Amino acid sequence: MSLIVQKFGGSSVANAERVFNVANIITSKYKEGNDVVVVVSAQGDTTDDFIEKANEINPEPSKREMDVLLSAGEQISMSLLAMAIEKLGFPVVSLTGWQAGFRTSSVYGNARIKRIHCDRIRKELDKKNIVIVAGFQGLNRFDDITTLGRGGSDTSAVAIASAMHADLCQIYTDVEGVFTADPRKVKDARKLSEISYDEMLELATLGAQVLNNRSVEMAKKYNIELEVLSSLTKKPGTIVKEAAKMEKMLISGVAKDNNVARISIIGVPDRPGLAFKIFSKLAAKDVNVDIILQSIGRDGTKDISFTVIKDRAKDAVQMLKEYADVLGAADVVYDENVAKVSIVGAGMETHPGIAADMFEALYDAQINIQMIATSEIKISVLIDAKDADSAVSAIHNKFFSVVNE
């Protein structure tokens, strides 16, 4: 007998039929003799409907009241799911975030789980109940309801699995697992049977939005084995764990991120400390910088380019323009028509030449590389946005056709 935590997203419980589909998945695990704790998100569009309702009344409501409103969404979905399980004839109880013992930081709208008091969940499991828990929500030290921010239900599930030392944490979603590339774009994309936490983290930050990042970090920290799988097909998904076997593949995936813009500061005097000034200024404005490229000095000046999330680009540019005089920079320019394409794989650490293969694939496809950044298990390139999809295909073919031979 194992303790299994299962998480179902909003699309998995969007209507009565899907609620019963989920109820069947849950009860089949329960029938095998397992203890089952289920984390559920709000149904389909509930959250968006609530936001619209709120906007109609107050476009700038306090985050506290917004959390009160939004948390009603899981209360609805969890009780309906419990009713479906009752209908199937199994013992079940649904618990809100505060009933399930979720204690969070006090930041409304984007709280972090601080601890989980599992007594209530344990008591219900001892009574042989299937336990449904509202994802995405908790209680802060003021006894106020908080939400964990979008995607927070993944984190709720991993947090329960950690706190209760679950044997497995299954994240049910609308994709069948983690793929070597976006299967809607790349026809040869393969589902991975296993992937390591670090690779999953790199893929998540790179735009393959299968799992919420915080949840993977937490799973890594507490060494919780995750399985990402679809609630609509009966196929096994992808296991995310510490020492994933690499299936003889050097890289585990190719990802694309369009939500990126490049900013360049032109003609900065070649003096020490200027880069520091620029990036601390940006950090103070909460602008996260990703790839950084500094040209080699010429005529006593240099150019500094970097990428930021698209919707922070204009703010950053304006701030830097006002600051250009102090810097002694000639100009600040930016480009939104860029995309970041990355390969991720623990194998590249021990296999030199991966980068060369990637660049060759891009060269063969006649795609120009603007910037390059590398880490131990990742290589990213910045290219023209229009080339992004063909770049992903070219790189995927390069690596995965080799493996398949």
Add this chain to the structure above:
Amino acid sequence: MSLIVQKFGGSSVANAERVFNVANIITSKYKEGNDVVVVVSAQGDTTDDFIEKANEINPEPSKREMDVLLSAGEQISMSLLAMAIEKLGFPVVSLTGWQAGFRTSSVYGNARIKRIHCDRIRKELDKKNIVIVAGFQGLNRFDDITTLGRGGSDTSAVAIASAMHADLCQIYTDVEGVFTADPRKVKDARKLSEISYDEMLELATLGAQVLNNRSVEMAKKYNIELEVLSSLTKKPGTIVKEAAKMEKMLISGVAKDNNVARISIIGVPDRPGLAFKIFSKLAAKDVNVDIILQSIGRDGTKDISFTVIKDRAKDAVQMLKEYADVLGAADVVYDENVAKVSIVGAGMETHPGIAADMFEALYDAQINIQMIATSEIKISVLIDAKDADSAVSAIHNKFFSVVNE
């Protein structure tokens, strides 16, 4: 500075416009320097929508899960109302039943308030916040959410007013107050400026559904002054209190109840103990009996007639028919086409002749009386259902045209 508790029903907050209307009523009391605690019901049809959603999944859900679902309704309305008050620029906080300290019995779907821990509400009032509280809900000793049953928000409001020794408890609804008769039916119906608890209780049980009965009982017990008024007009409503001044009126209202059926057991042997057997049998089946009439014995048999709520009539009749042999009764018959018309007034205790006046009014209108029941402050008659409206008008004219002269 006073402490005022205000309660708004579902129709008062049915849409954004009405939410702002209510927000204005609340903030105008706050601006006068009062502490304001607001109890709010779920918006318009939310509760019915939830019941439908649940039915689609499970027509017989557990009451526990139904309470989890339904209580989300007030969580939505209270946060939206708080957002509207924020928009108007006033400090506000919304609290669920459990946050507001409502502790109830453990009966799901029909819980009773056992006590209210007012610390949180007090703390928020000390911070000069307007406090919005979810009506209709609380927490039982298992830390589970319970609901108080339909109309429970009135009780929530009176309970807070009692626990916090409020100076006034205003029940905002969609009528302007308590009338001497249904104003939609009787054109001369007058709004009462005051009415006593007992009269209000008799009127409520008699079908004038302005206030939930439990809430009036509680107000009487803790001597909380209630005001019933409309959220849509700015007129003063009706004050419900212990020693209401009678405005020179002998009776305070005429009410009609169509939800009634008459059952007759024919030809029962005239032996002691049979009435006891019949009514204890009915009580065991949870059938409440109202007016009882027993014919004078003749040929050693008698007829026993009584009224019950319409939807229990068939059950009662079936049960009595099966029991007819044991009773030695000749037959059991019933009639659903009846109505109960009643007058209520503390004045009738000290004024003999009120009953005669009522019967005269009915005689003048050529309305036949089937049964009569009286209490210290009430006289009820059972008549043909088709005569009910004209009976109410005739009786109302009799008493209120006299007063007006």
